Amino acid sequence: MACGPYWTFVVKCRARERRARRDDPARDNERQVGLRVQLEGRQLGCERDERWLFQALEFSIEDGDLCRVEGPNGSGKTSLIKMLTGQLEPSEGAVLWQGKPLPKARAAFHGALVYSGHLSGVKEALTPLENLSWYQAIGIDDDARSVAARWQALDAVGLKGFEDIPVAQLSAGQRRRVGLARLHLLNRPLWILDEPFTAIDREGVAALEHLVAEHCHKGGAAIVTTHHAFSSVAFTRRIGLDGHGGHHVL
Amino acid sequence: MSSEGGHSWARAFRYTFVRDLRLRIRHGSEWGSPLIFFALIVTLFPLATTPDRTVLVTFAPGILWVAALLAVLLSLDALFREDHDDGTLEQMLLSPVPAWLLVLAKMCAHWVMAGLPLALMSPMLGLMLALPSSVFWVTALSLALGSATLILIGAIGAALTVGVRRGGLLLALMVLPLYIPVLIFGAGVVRLALDGIDVTPYLAILGAMFAAALALSPWASAAALRLAHSG
Helix, strand or coil: CCHHHHHHHHHHHHHHHHHHHHHHCHHHHHHHHHHCCEEEEEEEEEEEEEEEEEEEEEEECCCCCCCECCCCCCCCCCHHHHHHHHCCCCCCCEEEECCCCCCCHHHHHCCEEEEECCEEECCCCCCHHHHHHHHHCCCCCCCCCHHHHHHHHHHHCCCCCCCCHHHHHHCCHHHHHHHHHHHCCCCCCEEEEECCCCCCCCCHHHHHHHHHHHHHHHCCEEEEECCCCCCCCCEEEEEEEEECCEEECC | HHHHHHHHHHHHHHHHHHHHHHHHHHHHHHHHHHHHHHHHHHHHHHHHHCCCCHHHHHHHHHHHHHHHHHHHHHHCCCHHHHHHCCCCCHHHHHCCCCCCHHHHHHHHHHHHHHHHHHHHHHHHHHCCCCHHHHHHHHHHHHHHHHHHHHHHHHHHHHHCCCCCCCHHHHHHHHHHHHHHHHEEEEEEEHHHHHHHCCCCHHHHHHHHHHHHHHHHHHHHHHHHHHHHHHC
16 A cells, blocks of 8 residues: 555556647647548449449549549449448449458548438437537547537537527428538548538538538548539549449549 | 547447437337336236236236337337438448447447336336235346346347338347247246245346347347448
């Protein structure tokens, strides 16, 4: 028991160190830089009901890339997105994250990804603020930033003032915005957005376009499927699917 | 790094647990219906069979346990379905936190809202079935432990049928055979207690089944969810 005071001292020092590390503003940038986007498709193929939607698709997405997946309805855009996020096993070929096949690199990959799909991922019985805090918790976001980050994200999607209202009472566009607040909330380099503009008003669309462009400009990467024409943004890559097994990559 | 990782995993677990409790409490009717179902079935038995206390007490362990089992089965269909429909399940599977941990958090919340209340209600309903008050504790304990096992086992089935519309019957067909050992030993505990025999061996077996289910089910359910979700 003689070492009691010594141990309390050590424990206190460690706690102080940990706090200092957590509050260090440089740390976020460090993490952003530390994670580089390198997502590749190798000979990807998707078969649905004995029909090949696409085959032998080759591409790679890196830092700063803004990639658009285009094609008519039913051409396999969403299937491709699901393969890229690791939700769907490719019928042939593989998706690589930083050179490793997805199932093996799952935790690292999902720690670098924000995904927004057809489903909003928003709990209707919860308030926007409760939804956001859950995203942070399952996204392993920083403790210290969390409260401020939540409010910032709400403000950025124009939902300040609605934070305490259950999502079920909000409009369809506002519900989408709660889901899109993830983009502001989580500090992730790769965004994969499947039809992000559904139900969003004109101003919201412009803001989102701007946000995606800025994210890629800062060194992040984004993959977007949309029928909507981006007015102000140039895509660095395009993956076009024609729905009959053919594709082109630019 | 590892301690920090552990810390954030714990936070993810806690938030998911609290979120699920909150959702259940806000959807009061959904939460209450399995409990009301449990109470109704148990109430109907004395009406349909006999009010004779000596006869009734021999059936009591079986009635309580079968009713609890069906109530758990009824509640399980909702375990993942809502999350699947609104896309939060997708977000859980795409989280850097392992899916089994989040699934375990959901199961724990489900037990608190759908399993534990059954155990707490059992003395009241036992009274109606002429159970002597000396076995109330054992009954509640067996139901608390048993319902947790039933939820863990049933969650695998619920995860597999999450993409199926009206998967309730399919779920029952898949899960019921696996429920039989739990039912035998669970009801057995109460029967032994009624006869005044030492219940610890049966309780230990019930506990062992719980431990095995706890070790396997979160992992299997998470795998099943990925499978069902990718279809």
